[in-house]
Amino acid sequence: MIQFYAPDINETLTLPESEAQHCIKVLRTRIGDTIEVIDGKGMRYTCRLLDDKPRHASVEIIERFPVLPVWRCxxxxxxxxxxxxxxxxxxxxxxxxxxxxxxxxxxxxxxxxxxxxxxxxxxxxxxxxxxxxxxxxxxxxxxxxxxxxxxxxxxxxxxxxxxxxxxxxxxxxxxxxxxxxxxxxxxxxxxxxxxxxxxxxxxxxxxxxxxxxxxxxxxxxxxxxxxxxxxxxxxxx
CATH class of the missing domain: 3.40.1280.10 (SPOUT methyltransferase, trefoil knot domain)
Incomplete structure (x- = not known):
């Protein structure tokens, strides 16, 4: 599984430019494809790509779910x-x-x-x-x-x-x-x-x-x- 990092994904519904470049230009993800996005705060989002602009790739959040650390302390x-x-x-x-x-x-x-x-x-x-x-x-x-x-x-x-x-x-x-x-x-x-x-x-x-x-x-x-x-x-x- 490939994860993309977008710390403000829940508010902006967009990938940062570096992540958008990797998603669209390197991995050749297309409009309508689903991707996994994490915010670094313990949440993972299943998203649908809405456009393929490498500087401003917008997404739709399909599902949100927490990813708890495997360590307790x-x-x-x-x-x-x-x-x-x-x-x-x-x-x-x-x-x-x-x-x-x-x-x-x-x-x-x-x-x-x-x-x-x-x-x-x-x-x-x-x-x-x-x-x-x-x-x-x-x-x-x-x-x-x-x-x-x-x-x-x-x-x-x-x-x-x-x-x-x-x-x-x-x-x-x-x-x-x-x-x-x-x-x-x-x-x-x-x-x-x-x-x-x-x-x-x-x-x-x-x-x-x-x-x-x-x-x-x-x-x-x-x-x-x-x-x-x-x-x-x-x-x-």
């Missing part, structure tokens, strides 16, 4: 962007495919990358959402200082994952409660969180955790953490 992954932007783009794609509600690029003391353009990340997330047949688009924040993330994010459970063996850590798999309504995981940069950042998170109520005995790349750690939430939740259903 609201998941936020706050991750320090990697120096290599390709790796950050890759992790946004894979987190979206696995299933996540919010991705926050975090600026830390040891961050190799201090700025990031979220427009590109949003486009990658849209593509991954469509490809994986989801209808929920993760919210992507702009680059946010670590102290702001620590102080402002609320969740049923909050975790900070790091490598420093001198600061005691627990197992994420053992500490995560699959009945939690929401969860936040902090993932540090290539140089790990600074000790004072770890302390600040723990003092704010974050649970200090390890993702296992292996030393993982930043983007791998984010995927392992997110998948841990999914797997444990599925095992307890």
């Amino acid at each position: 609201h998941i936020t992954v706050a991750i320090a962007p990697t120096k290599n932007i390709d790796r950050m783009e890759w992790v946004v794609e894979k987190l979206t495919e696995i299933g996540v509600n919010r991705i926050i690029p975090v600026k830390c003391r040891h961050s190799e990358r201090k700025e990031i353009k979220i427009e590109r990340l949003e486009r990658i997330a849209v593509s991954a959402m469509k490809q994986s047949l989801k209808a929920t688009l993760p919210e992507i924040w702009p680059m946010t200082p670590i102290d702001k993330v620590i102080s402002e994010l609320n969740a049923t459970q909050r975790f900070v994952a790091y490598c420093d063996p001198t600061i005691p850590r627990l197992s994420l798999a053992k500490e995560y409660n699959p009945q939690s309504e929401s969860v936040v995981i902090l993932i540090g940069p290539e140089g790990d969180f600074a000790p004072e950042e770890i302390k600040a998170a723990i003092d704010a109520g974050y649970c200090p955790v390890t993702l296992g005995d292996n030393r993982l790349r930043t983007e791998t750690a984010a995927l392992v953490a997110c998948d841990t939430f999914h797997i444990i939740s599925q095992l307890t259903q």
Whole structure:
């Protein structure tokens, strides 16, 4: 199934230009054909194409139905962007495919990358959402200082994952409660969180955790953490 993304489809009854171009010029969809449209907010629409203008393709909504996330818990992954932007783009794609509600690029003391353009990340997330047949688009924040993330994010459970063996850590798999309504995981940069950042998170109520005995790349750690939430939740259903 091919999905088209139109966040305002319910109000405008039109496809955005990029989606209309793909629908009409690439896939050669014709007037009267039915297509599937998602709004990124959890709804899928079966629509009939009313015209074949590639810049302004209008549709008629035949049916609306919710597409609930396959995961029960609201998941936020706050991750320090990697120096290599390709790796950050890759992790946004894979987190979206696995299933996540919010991705926050975090600026830390040891961050190799201090700025990031979220427009590109949003486009990658849209593509991954469509490809994986989801209808929920993760919210992507702009680059946010670590102290702001620590102080402002609320969740049923909050975790900070790091490598420093001198600061005691627990197992994420053992500490995560699959009945939690929401969860936040902090993932540090290539140089790990600074000790004072770890302390600040723990003092704010974050649970200090390890993702296992292996030393993982930043983007791998984010995927392992997110998948841990999914797997444990599925095992307890």
